[in-house]
Amino acid sequence: MDHSKRLRSEQTDAESKLWSRLRNHQLGWKFRRQHRIGGYIVDFACVSEGLVIELDGGQQVEQTGYDAARTAFLESRGFRVLRFWNHDVLQNIDGTMDLICSMLQRTPSEGPSHPDPLPRGRGRGSRTLSPSMAASLDVPDALVGQDWRPTANLDALRLRARLYATIRAFFAERDVLEVETPVLSVAGNTDANIESFSLEFSGRTDGAPRTRWLRTSPEFPLKRLLAAGVGDCYELGRVFRNGEAGGRHNPEFTMLEWYRVGWDHLRLVDETVALVRGALALVGRDAAVALTTFRNLYVDRLGLDPFTADDASLQAALGDVRIDPDGLTRDDWLDLLMTHRLQPMFDRDGILVVHDWPASQCALARIRAGQGDAPDVAERFELYLGPLELANGYHELTDAAEQRARFERDHVVRDARGSVRPPLDDRLLAAMSAGLPACAGVALGIERLLMALVGTDRIADVLAFDFARA
DSSP states (O other): OOHHHHHHHHOOHHHHHHHHHHHHSOOSSOOEEEEEETTEEEEEEEGGGTEEEEEESOOOGGGHHHHHHHHHHHHHTTOEEEEEEHHHHHHOHHHHHHHHHHHTTOOTTSSSOOOOSSOOSSSTTOOOOOHHHHHHHTOOGGGGTOTTSOSSOHHHHHHHHHHHHHHHHHHHHTTOEEOOOOSEESOOOOOTTOOOOEEEOOSOOTTSOSEEEEOSOSHHHHHHHHHTTOOSEEEEEEEEOTTOOSSSOOSEEEEEEEEEETOOHHHHHHHHHHHHHHHHHTTTOOOEEEEEEHHHHHHHHHSSOTTTOOHHHHHHTTTTOOOOOTTOOHHHHHHHHIIIIIGGGSOTTEEEEEEEEEGGGOTTBOEEOOOTTOOOEEEEEEEEETTEEEEEEEEBOOOHHHHHHHHHHHHHHHHHHTOOOOOOOHHHHHHHHHHOOSEEEEEEEHHHHHHHHHTOSOGGGGSSSOGGGO
16 A cells, blocks of 8 residues: 555544645645654644644643654744634634634635635535533634634733843833934845845935835834934834744743943853843743854854864754755754754753854854954854744944945845845944944843743743734
8 A cells, every 4th residue: 555545544534624725725835645744653744834734633641741842843943833622623613724724824815726615604505613612622713713812821820920020120220321212214134044024114304215124123222322422222113024934933022131331242241141030030940051153153062163064064964854955054953953953952941042143144143353263253143942033133343335345245145035125224334323332232032031931832821812813
């Protein structure tokens, strides 16, 4: 019996029903059955969109730990995981498909489709369950038209409020000023790996551009305040990134960013660690702290020098992780090793700070020239709590001419990729020319920190309403 016949003969009724709908729905994405990812075989996978669908036959308590570990592994490989009980699929296949479509950011009617034999959601032929029947079957709210409910529970919402109070008290004790800066700007983020939202303003602009950009961080206006002499400052507020939605990402999220005048990145590491440990105390936890350089991390854990190893060695170090190499740069391979090989192995109960990154990954950080055989490095750090990256800090670049050159290099990369070119922030460059003081700054993702405090891999668990329910 060949493989396809064996799969048909062994699949459950729920698997058969869902597979039929996935194939006939023509979502525009290719799904695979019984697909191997690492050491696991998943029920359904859409590899191009990084989505895994798992079906479970029962609600055995003893399976919970295995499922959590399996999900964590899949998410460490960049997949989002949707899990359904068999009876939910059999009783409400339309609702199941609607949720899958929402994860693919596509409505069921988009793309080339065959006529669906029954209408979805309402009217004759609807198979939506009543609330009472759904309760008896333990069907997820999203499958029964209850998606007005929060995705986070009340304990998570209360924890967020306590965290905000802790942050504000932390900085008040250190005389760091809280400020607010614009969410909309005439300039956007040129970073080729970050996409900005834009919109058109319909009112009077007095000759200024109508296109405005939602901020991806408050960094640029905060630096303008620093140049104006405001001193140590921080902002706690919403930021926006286009195209980032999934198990660990939401297009809008909360960022804490702060700056210390006269500090370097290593001094700022100590304060960032103190803040994270203060947050952990809210849930009765603490964490051991370890510091290492980017170079030593790769040498100690992967046995290769990230500054001297050739691209073939970097690719080989990925092991069974298979990535299409077309168009990937050396920095891309280093990033893949970090996300797929190193981060999943970080101690879940520890804080790890990695500093002095390759100069090619400087972003807005200063570059320190190497001595002897030592390479040039970017004076930046990233802080991880377990496998989650929480914070990214720099000994800030203050040279306006160098900053302009970096922005223009970003545009060259964007042109090569066919991406939109957000306008340069000329006001930031003018502020740097006027005199940005020597300083260090760091951005910390609040949702990531809350996920670590709650003990979840799903960003929806710490958001009142995630992107799918916004």
